[in-house]
Amino acid sequence: MSVLTVETVVAGYEPGLPIVRGVSFTLSAGEILVLLGPNGAGKSTLAKAVAGLVTISSGTVRLRGVSLAGMAAHDRIRHGVAFVPQTGNVFAGLTVADNLAIAVNILPRAERAGRIAAMLALFPDLAAARRARAGLLSGGQRQMLAIARALAVAPSVLTLDEPSAGLSPKLVGAVMQKLREIRDSGVAILLVEQNARAALAVADRAMILAEGRIAHEGHGASMLDDPAVAGLYLGRRV
Amino acid sequence: MNGQIVIDGMTSGAMIGLGAIGVTLTYGLLRFANFAHGEFATWGAYIALVLASLLGTLLGGADGTIGDLTFGWHLLVALAGSMVLTALLALALDSVLFRRLRRHGSGMVLVIASFGASLALRSLLEFGFTGQPQYYSREIAMTVAIAPGMRATLDQLVVLGVAVALMAGTHLMLTHTALGRAMRATSENPDLARLAGIDVADVVRTTWLLGGAMAAAAGVFLGVTVQLRPTMGFELLLPLFAAAILGGIGSVPGAMAGGMIIGIAEAAAVPIAGAQYRAAVAFVVLLVVLLIKPTGLFGARER
Ligand SMILES: Nc1ncnc2c1ncn2[C@@H]1O[C@H](COP(=O)(O)OP(=O)(O)OP(=O)(O)O)[C@@H](O)[C@H]1O
Ligand SMILES: [Mg+2]
Numbered sequence: 153m154s155v156l157t158v159e160t161v162v163a164g165y166e167p168g169l170p171i172v173r174g175v176s177f178t179l180s181a182g183e184i185l186v187l188l189g190p191n192g193a194g195k196s197t198l199a200k201a202v203a204g205l206v207t208i209s210s211g212t213v214r215l216r217g218v219s220l221a222g223m224a225a226h227d228r229i230r231h232g233v234a235f236v237p238q239t240g241n242v243f244a245g246l247t248v249a250d251n252l253a254i255a256v257n258i259l260p261r262a263e264r265a266g267r268i269a270a271m272l273a274l275f276p277d278l279a280a281a282r283r284a285r286a287g288l289l290s291g292g293q294r295q296m297l298a299i300a301r302a303l304a305v306a307p308s309v310l311t312l313d314e315p316s317a318g319l320s321p322k323l324v325g326a327v328m329q330k331l332r333e334i335r336d337s338g339v340a341i342l343l344v345e346q347n348a349r350a351a352l353a354v355a356d357r358a359m360i361l362a363e364g365r366i367a368h369e370g371h372g373a374s375m376l377d378d379p380a381v382a383g384l385y386l387g388r389r390v
Numbered sequence: 391m392n393g394q395i396v397i398d399g400m401t402s403g404a405m406i407g408l409g410a411i412g413v414t415l416t417y418g419l420l421r422f423a424n425f426a427h428g429e430f431a432t433w434g435a436y437i438a439l440v441l442a443s444l445l446g447t448l449l450g451g452a453d454g455t456i457g458d459l460t461f462g463w464h465l466l467v468a469l470a471g472s473m474v475l476t477a478l479l480a481l482a483l484d485s486v487l488f489r490r491l492r493r494h495g496s497g498m499v500l501v502i503a504s505f506g507a508s509l510a511l512r513s514l515l516e517f518g519f520t521g522q523p524q525y526y527s528r529e530i531a532m533t534v535a536i537a538p539g540m541r542a543t544l545d546q547l548v549v550l551g552v553a554v555a556l557m558a559g560t561h562l563m564l565t566h567t568a569l570g571r572a573m574r575a576t577s578e579n580p581d582l583a584r585l586a587g588i589d590v591a592d593v594v595r596t597t598w599l600l601g602g603a604m605a606a607a608a609g610v611f612l613g614v615t616v617q618l619r620p621t622m623g624f625e626l627l628l629p630l631f632a633a634a635i636l637g638g639i640g641s642v643p644g645a646m647a648g649g650m651i652i653g654i655a656e657a658a659a660v661p662i663a664g665a666q667y668r669a670a671v672a673f674v675v676l677l678v679v680l681l682i683k684p685t686g687l688f689g690a691r692e693r
Binding site for chain 1: 571572575578579581582583585587588589590
């Protein structure tokens with residue numbers, strides 16, 4: 153059953169200059185959909201359009217059939233659409249505990265402590281660093297906090313923009329393993345990545361975005377062997 | 391440095407710190423220097439003057455005095471009323487002017503607009519109240535010795551106490567409440583704040599209300615310890631900015647510490663260099679601190 157439906161979405165930063173040019177896809181509960189593509193293809197822009205940070209000029213984004221048109225980002229998260237941006241994805245000047253407290257503040261009061269406890273159980277590194285300022289965390293811990301912050305509200309859709317960026321291969325593996333666990337708990341995951349190998353290893357389905365359009369769709373790791381895919385990544389190590 | 395300079399400097403420093411709260415919070419959140427902020431202090435002072443005299447008329451008697459202070463409870467009620475009304479004035483200025491310009495204009499357009507707003511607000515007061523100084527009270531301020539060589543008026547001590555309490559309250563609100571956390575988060579990263587479910591427009595409104603209310607208190611306290619003039623807030627503007635930058639943009643304890651440092655430095659400069667150099671002191675202190683620590687005393691981030 154599809155949770156998120158994206159239909160011929162056109163989006164960009166300035167009127168008349170579309171970056172995402174008519175993208176359609178669906179995303180189901182308990183599924184990881186990987187979005188690959190060369191630099192500047194519009195991956196981040198598409199992710200922001202789903203999250204509500206970039207305005208959609210035509211097309212629709214629907215959550216369980218209900219249109220999110222005109223809904224501000226701060227309301228989308230209340231409806232269960234969460235986003236982990238690539239940069240600036242934690243409040244660096246605030247403690248780990250405050251970052252999580254802010255995240256759960258939109259939940260009913262009675263649920264907040266339980267959700268924070270659940271996040272600290274899922275990310276044990278964060279439990280030890282609760283009083284630390286997020287800006288002082290290591291790259292890996294910081295990424296875990298960014299994911300925990302988004303996941304704290306038990307979203308139905310979780311979009312992540314290049315969560316592996318800047319991490320060591322070992323940490324990339326750890327992040328991907330977490331995403332698997334999150335997927336298995338029933339969350340629908342849209343994973344934007346440059347690290348095709350790591351992302352496709354956890355992907356249920358994948359799409360390649362080029363110049364704002366979906367150029368290719370496939371199923372997971374087998375895509376790595378497809379010459380058409382390699383062509384789209386000309387000059388990049390896949 | 392003698393003790394008298396310290397107590398005088400702290401009193402004016404507390405008022406500078408109160409005014410600087412709004413400067414530092416709006417700058418931290420909206421990234422623009424609001425040169426009309428000093429006028430909130432002036433308007434706050436005059437609104438309290440009007441409210442206090444209205445109370446006197448309504449109750450058929452001038453304000454008495456509390457103990458050996460120069461003012462009575464009429465002025466305390468007027469202070470509270472003025473903080474509310476000035477907060478609304480700050481909010482109104484944002485909705486009719488700054489909010490519209492934020493959507494399109496650059497930071498520079500906003501700064502120039504705030505200059506214009508400052509001029510307009512000040513001229514309105516000059517029109518209504520003339521340029522002549524006014525006073526809340528004609529009572530003689532009683533002084534007490536608080537240490538050898540250190541005398542303060544009771545008014546000064548009360549003003550200092552209330553100002554510090556207001557600043558401490560603001561700090562506690564920012565650090566210990568959900569609203570305060572949301573304000574700090576939005577100031578640091580507005581996009582992430584939106585993604586976390588924070589309504590940024592609400593945070594902006596709260597920031598104007600808070601900054602306006604604190605500026606009004608600074609204005610009333612200045613009126614109590616010195617006098618009221620339509621240019622009082624404008625003259626406070628440079629110390630306000632110096633205190634905010636000195637303390638570190640976005641930091642309320644920084645604004646408080648910055649205010650105290652500027653206040654004491656100004657008071658110390660008068661006997662050494664003469665009163666005409668008072669205004670230059672804020673700059674000198676600011677330059678020295680920025681050379682040593684560019685982010686300000688409590689500032690975490692580069693601007
Ligand atoms: N805030 C912005 N304002 C204007 N244009 C932007 C903005 N952000 C991105 N763009 C432009 O939109 C286009 C697509 O950018 P986007 O960040 O979506 O690409 P991407 O696929 O995520 O690339 P990368 O792999 O480098 O992250 C680029 O040409 C970029 O210059
Ligand atoms: Mg990107």
